[in-house]
Amino acid sequence: MATTMTDAHAAHAQDHHEPSFLRKYVFSEDHKVIGIQFLFMSLFFLMIGGLLAAIMRWQLAYPTDPSRPLPGAGLFPETMVNAGIILPEFYNSAVTMHGTIMIFFAIMPLLVGVFANYLIPLQIGAPDMAFPKLNMMSFWTAFVAGLIIMAGFFVEGGHSAAGWTQYVPLSADPEWTGVYTGQQLWLIAMTVLGFSSLMGAVNYITTVINMRAPGMTWLRMPLPTWALFITAILILLAIPVLTGALIMLLFDQTIGTTFFTVATGGEPLLWQHMFWFFGHPEVYILILPAMGFVSEIISAGSRKPVFGYNAMVLAIVAIGFIGWIVWGHHMFQSGMNPTLGMSFMVTTMIIAVPSAIKTFNWLGTMWRGDLHFHTPMLHAVAFVAMFVIGGLSGVFVASTPVDIFLHDTYFVVAHIHYVLFGGSLFAIFGAITFWFPKMFGRMMNSSLGKIHFWLTLLFFNLTFFPMHNLGIAGMMRRIYDFTQYEFLTQFQGLQVFISWSAFLLVATQVIFAFNFIYSLFKGAEAPQNPWHANSLEWTAAPSPPPHGNFERTPTVYRGPYEYSHPDAADDYWPQNAPGHAAPASEPAYAE
Numbered sequence: 001m002a003t004t005m006t007d008a009h010a011a012h013a014q015d016h017h018e019p020s021f022l023r024k025y026v027f028s029e030d031h032k033v034i035g036i037q038f039l040f041m042s043l044f045f046l047m048i049g050g051l052l053a054a055i056m057r058w059q060l061a062y063p064t065d066p067s068r069p070l071p072g073a074g075l076f077p078e079t080m081v082n083a084g085i086i087l088p089e090f091y092n093s094a095v096t097m098h099g100t101i102m103i104f105f106a107i108m109p110l111l112v113g114v115f116a117n118y119l120i121p122l123q124i125g126a127p128d129m130a131f132p133k134l135n136m137m138s139f140w141t142a143f144v145a146g147l148i149i150m151a152g153f154f155v156e157g158g159h160s161a162a163g164w165t166q167y168v169p170l171s172a173d174p175e176w177t178g179v180y181t182g183q184q185l186w187l188i189a190m191t192v193l194g195f196s197s198l199m200g201a202v203n204y205i206t207t208v209i210n211m212r213a214p215g216m217t218w219l220r221m222p223l224p225t226w227a228l229f230i231t232a233i234l235i236l237l238a239i240p241v242l243t244g245a246l247i248m249l250l251f252d253q254t255i256g257t258t259f260f261t262v263a264t265g266g267e268p269l270l271w272q273h274m275f276w277f278f279g280h281p282e283v284y285i286l287i288l289p290a291m292g293f294v295s296e297i298i299s300a301g302s303r304k305p306v307f308g309y310n311a312m313v314l315a316i317v318a319i320g321f322i323g324w325i326v327w328g329h330h331m332f333q334s335g336m337n338p339t340l341g342m343s344f345m346v347t348t349m350i351i352a353v354p355s356a357i358k359t360f361n362w363l364g365t366m367w368r369g370d371l372h373f374h375t376p377m378l379h380a381v382a383f384v385a386m387f388v389i390g391g392l393s394g395v396f397v398a399s400t401p402v403d404i405f406l407h408d409t410y411f412v413v414a415h416i417h418y419v420l421f422g423g424s425l426f427a428i429f430g431a432i433t434f435w436f437p438k439m440f441g442r443m444m445n446s447s448l449g450k451i452h453f454w455l456t457l458l459f460f461n462l463t464f465f466p467m468h469n470l471g472i473a474g475m476m477r478r479i480y481d482f483t484q485y486e487f488l489t490q491f492q493g494l495q496v497f498i499s500w501s502a503f504l505l506v507a508t509q510v511i512f513a514f515n516f517i518y519s520l521f522k523g524a525e526a527p528q529n530p531w532h533a534n535s536l537e538w539t540a541a542p543s544p545p546p547h548g549n550f551e552r553t554p555t556v557y558r559g560p561y562e563y564s565h566p567d568a569a570d571d572y573w574p575q576n577a578p579g580h581a582a583p584a585s586e587p588a589y590a591e
Ligand code: HEM
Pocket: 165, 283, 284, 286, 287, 329, 330, 348, 349, 351, 352, 355, 390, 391, 392, 394, 395, 397, 398, 399, 403, 406, 407, 408, 412, 415, 416, 419, 420, 423, 424
């Protein structure tokens, strides 16, 4: 493998000279380097988000209990943790920043920043993105946003405390939270991050439309690329709405406009509408790529074609469309007209249909397959199971009469974690272990991978499943000290149980971190195609691929999931292997 790499590199180096270290690894325009930069950045934020969660869980287990000081309390200033007790202001910031960092700085860049960058050109047979400079700017803009969001922890008054949804008046009026600068830094960081996402989205869309290799028709594209393409369209259309709202809110705070503030004639509900008109498509931005990765991994791990490939594509597109007309399901309790609430309920229920189609098709793909439960496959199968639980709780909260009781309780916290942790994050672990050999030319350790998987699955469920019960019993979400309510004190024991499960869940991630870093340097050298997969990144490019990806542009003869095909010599049939099927009559770089 090493020889192929150097050869390819030498061949490529003839047409332009070797770039400097700075151009190659820091301000790189290579989509693969940019993807890996996003990987390191978002794994860092995943760690910060996890630590914030652990702080929250300490408070929930031992609310203001002086005999149980927060471990490591000395590391925090007295304005955050005093005599071992987490102060309410800091608790609110921790809740806000856990959600913000996980959603916008960890999961979204992991799914899109990492894998749209890394996979799209490789899977469609392109040498790079359509706009490599814009791509580089997209990463560095996200990096600046990351610095600004981190700065918020260190300013007077602490970080934003208005929740990741930033409802007005909490977010608009510092009188409520005591947060001034932190709140503005939140808005500025998110605006900057929005520009990064837009630059990325324009790039992914253009690349998929214009740079597919000969024969790579739309319906021969691997499902991760399909999902990332539709996700990029959602980003392109949703982020500007959020950015508009963020700037309006910033103006309310700084130059005295009154879009959202009641006292001066503004409309707080306008914020909720703008936020959720963005926010619901956002949750699909956070799940569609995961569905794409899982389809790929389950097909390769079952040695069978994806069951109903066309239906899978159609379901992605359908979710992408219907996702725009359901946002009101986050606002059932805002006093909206019941007829309007009902129409949002119906559209929301309809969106469960394509989700269920995908679920059945994953099961159909596995059905009577030659199943290989390697680490990526374990994560992919767990994704399906956890997504079913999260989808079912979604249908409960989507029904207006039930949501009267469940809105703003721990039931919603359970729901979002089943879809975002059990769903998106499991798919991300699956995808990292699956494509690690492609990215770094080494395998991750599979024993450590499996231990990490089983412990994560166990502690994840012990942490989040009981939250359904808490929610049904009336435990409010985002609450500093639930023992202030007589009827909730009976749940102290369950809270302690949940918290210790959560600490173990966080601790388990050290196994992943160790495996990741260890395998970077000491992992077994990866074969060219370790999973015997069909798509171009495995069959036409070495691991890791050189700058420019392919020595010559591959030609594509068939779809990506021809496993166990009777006409193929092996149990897989690479997309670029000439065979019986003639190449489609599409010109190079179709359209
Ligand atoms: C069958 C599919 C789904 C349905 C029917 C559904 C329905 C809902 C409803 C009605 C709510 C609002 C509950 C309330 O606040 O009272 C909600 C909240 C939420 N959902 Fe879903 N959902 C589904 C799938 C997903 C997926 C796939 C994701 C993300 C990957 C997701 C992420 C969220 C998040 C983050 C919230 C909480 C927002 C907040 O902070 O208030 N949902 N869901």
